[in-house]
Amino acid sequence: xxxxxxxxxxxxxxxxxxxxxxxxxxxxxxxxxxxxxxxxxxxxxxxxxxxxxxxxxxxxxxxxxxxxxxxxxxxxxxxxxxxxxxxxxxxxxxxxxxxxxxxx
Numbered sequence: 001x002x003x004x005x006x007x008x009x010x011x012x013x014x015x016x017x018x019x020x021x022x023x024x025x026x027x028x029x030x031x032x033x034x035x036x037x038x039x040x041x042x043x044x045x046x047x048x049x050x051x052x053x054x055x056x057x058x059x060x061x062x063x064x065x066x067x068x069x070x071x072x073x074x075x076x077x078x079x080x081x082x083x084x085x086x087x088x089x090x091x092x093x094x095x096x097x098x099x100x101x102x103x104x
Contacts, residue, residue: 029069036062050093057083 023031039062041049049055060083067075085091 029066032062032066032069036066038062047096050096053086053089056093057086060086 026034036059039055039058041055041059060079064076064079064083067073067079082091
């Protein structure tokens, strides 16, 4: 099992960054949380991105990754399923309540 406080495992396909040494200072969980925060759709961007399949799948997948690292696969699985559904087009964003049918 992956230790949430461990540094990322290097692979043959690792990403080379200019601040690689700086990244080693963070735990795997901290890096995943930072990625999830970066990929989260903010309120100000919601209307623009709510139907963007890639943005929605990225947000859900990053959140699922955090749960997996924390050892909570039951929290990750539904998010991964939903991310897949965004990518395969089997779900779409519901209309906003404020833009739906108006009551008089």
